[in-house]
Amino acid sequence: MKKFAIYTLGCKLNFSESSSISRLFFGNGFERVEFGEPSDVVIINTCTVTEAADKKCRQAIKKAVKTSPFAIVAVVGCYAQLKPGQIDKIEGVDIILDQKEKFRLLEYVRAHTGKKLVQTSDARIINEFYPTYSSGDRTRSFFKVQDGCDYFCAYCTVPLARGKSRSGTIDQCVRIAYEIAEKGMKEIILTGINLGDFGKGTDESLLGLIRALENVEGIERFRISSVEPNLLTDEIIDFVAESGKFMPHFHIPLQSGSDKILQLMGRRYDTVKFRERIARIRKNLPDAFIGIDVIVGVSGETEDDFEDSYNFISNIDFSELHVFSYSERDNTRATGFEMKVSVGEKKSRSQRLLTLSENKLKKFYKSGIGKTTFVLFEDFNDKGKMYGYTENYIKVETDYNASLANEIKKVRLTGLTDRNTMKIDFVK
Numbered sequence: 402m403k404k405f406a407i408y409t410l411g412c413k414l415n416f417s418e419s420s421s422i423s424r425l426f427f428g429n430g431f432e433r434v435e436f437g438e439p440s441d442v443v444i445i446n447t448c449t450v451t452e453a454a455d456k457k458c459r460q461a462i463k464k465a466v467k468t469s470p471f472a473i474v475a476v477v478g479c480y481a482q483l484k485p486g487q488i489d490k491i492e493g494v495d496i497i498l499d500q501k502e503k504f505r506l507l508e509y510v511r512a513h514t515g516k517k518l519v520q521t522s523d524a525r526i527i528n529e530f531y532p533t534y535s536s537g538d539r540t541r542s543f544f545k546v547q548d549g550c551d552y553f554c555a556y557c558t559v560p561l562a563r564g565k566s567r568s569g570t571i572d573q574c575v576r577i578a579y580e581i582a583e584k585g586m587k588e589i590i591l592t593g594i595n596l597g598d599f600g601k602g603t604d605e606s607l608l609g610l611i612r613a614l615e616n617v618e619g620i621e622r623f624r625i626s627s628v629e630p631n632l633l634t635d636e637i638i639d640f641v642a643e644s645g646k647f648m649p650h651f652h653i654p655l656q657s658g659s660d661k662i663l664q665l666m667g668r669r670y671d672t673v674k675f676r677e678r679i680a681r682i683r684k685n686l687p688d689a690f691i692g693i694d695v696i697v698g699v700s701g702e703t704e705d706d707f708e709d710s711y712n713f714i715s716n717i718d719f720s721e722l723h724v725f726s727y728s729e730r731d732n733t734r735a736t737g738f739e740m741k742v743s744v745g746e747k748k749s750r751s752q753r754l755l756t757l758s759e760n761k762l763k764k765f766y767k768s769g770i771g772k773t774t775f776v777l778f779e780d781f782n783d784k785g786k787m788y789g790y791t792e793n794y795i796k797v798e799t800d801y802n803a804s805l806a807n808e809i810k811k812v813r814l815t816g817l818t819d820r821n822t823m824k825i826d827f828v829k
Contacts, residue, residue: 404440405431406469408461411448413535413626414592415478417543418503419446421533422477425507437464442473442510446503447480449562451728455480459491466493473513477503479562483731485521500524500564504531524549524564532569532577534589540779540807541622542586546574546610547593551601552629554656555667555734556699556727559594566598571605571613582619587807588777589614590624597632608636615646621809622777622792627652627694630670630678638678642685649689649793651682656696658713659706665738666699672713679717688772690765690794691719695754698747699727700738707750715757720765720794722758724751766823769795769814773828780806788822798822 405426409419422444423433434440443465447458458480465474475496476488485497496509497519509518527549534544547568550560569577581589591611593599599607607628614623623646628637630653641647653675657663660671682689695714697707714722726747729736742750769791776797778789787801791814798818799805812825 403431403442404434404438405442405444406434406436406438406440406465407444407446408436408465409446410454410457410461411446411450411479412592413543413590414545414548414594415446415448417533417535417545417592418478418531419444420535420537421531422446422504422506424536425504429507436461437468440469440472442475443469444506445474445476445478447476447478449478449480449483449558449730451725451730453728455484455487459487462488462491462494466491473510475506475510477506479559482521482524482562483558485519489517489519497521500562501527501529524562525560527564528567530567530569532573534577534581536581536584536586538779539585540777541588541590542581542584543590543592543626544574544577544581545592547596547599550595550598552595552669553667555665555738556696556730558730558733561732563594566595566601568593568599568601570603571600571610574610575613575617578614578617578620582617585807587620587809588622588624589620590626592626595629595632596626597628607632608634608640611637611640611644611647615644621646623647624650624794625652627654629654630675633678635681638681638685649686651689652692652694653678654694655714656694657699657702657706658695658710659702660709662699662702662706662710665701666696667734676717679719683718688769688793690721692721692723693719694723694725696725696727697750697754698742700729700735700741702727702742703740711750711753711757714754719761721762722754724754724758726751762821763817766795766817766821769793769823770816771814773811773813775809776812776825777809778805778807791823796822797825799825799827 407419409415445461448454473495477498481497482499488497499521502520534542549564549566551566553560774791776789782801786798788798811828815824
């Protein structure tokens with residue numbers, strides 16, 4: 402039997418796609434081995450959100466060529482879509498596929514004759530939607546229900562790398578959710594490039610999707626990944642508050658707490674709208690986990706703009722920040738903005754926000770001490786410890802016990818550890 406390895410960079414959506422690509426190889430004459438082991442086929446699923454991501458992609462490709470010199474090396478994903486010429490210059494790469502063709506990779510591997518194949522096209526002409534889900538973790542699955550984006554924010558290449566917004570149908574998504582349940586996974590995280598855009602151009606919507614998924618038997622928990630503030634409606638928040646399966650967990654991209662910078666970025670909301678979304682969540686779900694994305698150092702962001710942003714963020718009730726330093730991307734409007742922010746200043750601003758995030762997360766965790774909740778445990782033995790997550794995404798730990806894996810147990814949160822996890826007592 403032939404061997405294949407796959408290496409994934411970037412977001413959880415990429416991991417769901419890699420898992421689906423892997424399933425194309427499973428049962429068709431291939432067995433999977435770890436990346437770095439000698440194999441017959443090596444697949445690199447790439448990301449290009451920053452220059453650092455591009456560099457990691459190139460490093461992974463070169464490692465694949467070195468460790469499996471006789472393998473078919475195939476590169477797919479966002480970096481392959483936007484910069485196939487850079488990949489083509491790396492000796493040892495055999496197949497480069499754009500977003501339109503990557504789910505036909507097995508066909509290309511089988512037809513490979515030894516001649517390099519580069520398949521490229523404009524992502525914006527892609528109409529097809531290919532639903533994917535991860536299955537490597539038997540506890541939870543990342544399920545892609547939407548792809549692409551029509552927003553063209555000033556700093557972002559995602560529409561060029563992923564194409565226009567498109568999604569599956571509600572019926573299709575429900576069928577796949579049952580398929581995931583049959584594999585024994587108890588939690589699904591709905592993912593997309595612009596998830597709130599689900600159903601765009603049809604009479605379906607994200608609200609309609611989550612209402613339908615609520616009735617899927619076998620799945621105990623659903624989480625909604627990142628949703629744009631302008632698309633996170635009152636109805637979605639209210640539904641989650643009343644749901645028995647959708648967890649009190651929101652992830653909302655803010656990007657900046659300065660209205661001037663939001664306008665410069667081309668975002669479709671302002672700080673007033675964002676504050677309203679947070680207030681609505683806290684009113685209906687006071688214990689909800691709220692994660693926020695922030696970009697620092699975008700061209701044009703002055704010290705005063707950052708201070709405005711920092712002060713706004715400090716005064717809203719969130720749980721954790723995901724902080725990104727701006728990385729200039731080709732073919733975006735932001736490359737033409739005056740006043741570039743230095744690398745050192747970006748690092749300084751990032752660190753201030755990361756410190757704020759650490760303090761907010763610790764406060765959020767401490768607010769849970771003494772409360773009773775339910776935890777879904779993961780099957781991972783970390784030096785005698787195992788972990789799980791509460792409904793509102795607090796990470797807990799306990800002594801490893803294989804019988805707890807993929808089980809939901811009632812617990813009481815008793816205190817913080819020095820590892821930023823929560824200690825628990827089990828409740829009968």
